[in-house]
Amino acid sequence: MKLLLRTSPDSKGRKSYTFFHSSVSKAVETCFLSDYAKRMAYVIRLADYYEFTCTDPETVTAELPLLLQQCKLYDRLVKFLRKDERGISLPPHIRYKYLKELRCTMPCSDGFMRQPLLICNFCAMRTGAFGQMFQNGNSCVICGQVVMAMGKEGFLCQRHYRFGVSDCFICKAMVFQTPRPKQGVLCHMCGILPRCAALNV
Numbered sequence: 001m002k003l004l005l006r007t008s009p010d011s012k013g014r015k016s017y018t019f020f021h022s023s024v025s026k027a028v029e030t031c032f033l034s035d036y037a038k039r040m041a042y043v044i045r046l047a048d049y050y051e052f053t054c055t056d057p058e059t060v061t062a063e064l065p066l067l068l069q070q071c072k073l074y075d076r077l078v079k080f081l082r083k084d085e086r087g088i089s090l091p092p093h094i095r096y097k098y099l100k101e102l103r104c105t106m107p108c109s110d111g112f113m114r115q116p117l118l119i120c121n122f123c124a125m126r127t128g129a130f131g132q133m134f135q136n137g138n139s140c141v142i143c144g145q146v147v148m149a150m151g152k153e154g155f156l157c158q159r160h161y162r163f164g165v166s167d168c169f170i171c172k173a174m175v176f177q178t179p180r181p182k183q184g185v186l187c188h189m190c191g192i193l194p195r196c197a198a199l200n201v
């Protein structure tokens with residue numbers, strides 16, 4: 001195998017191995033990775049390596065989200081993007097790119113069965129629920145971008161709200177109408193589609 005490999009430094013000067021010709025990587029791919037289940041098993045191993053073993057945060061940030069998306073480990077992907085320091089360091093438009101794929105497809109414009117997406121006053125004042133530094137009440141409930149102007153109010157479809165019960169989107173505690181709870185907002189990118197603001201994970 002050594003004969004087929006070449007080493008070159010990556011952006012940080014570390015040795016990285018690649019096949020010396022693309023026809024070799026093609027052949028390896030055809031022989032060992034054409035079976036979907038087998039391929040995914042390797043992708044999961046790579047994702048596990050980056051998430052739990054790799055010690056370089058920048059490399060993890062660059063490699064892990066795509067791997068988690070490829071092997072459909074959506075729960076881990078959302079947690080990484082919103083709760084893991086390495087994922088939080090990604091800019092909102094990248095987080096948006098991954099999270100928009102997971103968004104519920106149910107229409108939520110006026111006239112459809114919907115309920116306002118509510119955030120209790122306690123959670124609204126806190127930060128970080130969507131992987132952001134700003135207050136939850138002023139941040140996009142999908143990508144976490146701060147919403148100044150041009151934001152839209154968030155709604156949930158009938159699959160994502162509990163009928164007859166108003167609960168906080170973040171802490172799930174019941175919310176009461178006084179003091180008035182905050183309605184979660186969507187940024188100008190996530191607000192374009194008049195759809196339910198929950199993620200299917």
Ligand SMILES: [Zn+2]
Nearest residue numbers: 140143187190
């Ligand atoms: Zn957004």
Ligand SMILES: [Zn+2]
Nearest residue numbers: 104157160196
């Ligand atoms: Zn929904």
Ligand SMILES: [Zn+2]
Nearest residue numbers: 120123168171
């Ligand atoms: Zn809450």
